[in-house]
Amino acid sequence: MAKILTHEPDRGSQTCGCQIQVGGWHNDGQKFCGDLKAPGLYFCREHNQEVLDTYGEIRMAPGNAIGR
Template identity: 60%
Template sequence: MEFTRTEPDPASQTCGYQIQVGGWDNDGNRFCVAPKATGLYFCQEHHDWVIQDEPDGIVRMAPGNVRGH
């Protein structure tokens, strides 16, 4: 999986899901750089991870986050 160490703009079409916080070897944060899936806030893989923890099946995001198109 490709990643970046800087958080993508939530208004972009980049997934941006944080896949690592810090790390044992202090190699920093990692954010997914896959494109957002159509109609979703994340790529399909990370949307599936997030939706597992939502009891009502709704992903709530702060204003300014856009869905993929």
């Protein structure tokens, strides 16, 4: 993961947007993955695999873009 965002990107964008931090010790707030979505996936490859390992499947609401 190379890029970290401090705001959630638009779900229709090509940015991964997986939330990687909820708050923090130094009041640095939320953090989201700023990498591009992998082709055919809802997240970058790293976070796509992490979500699959954690939840066993990926179900997304309409309006969430798939990587190109």
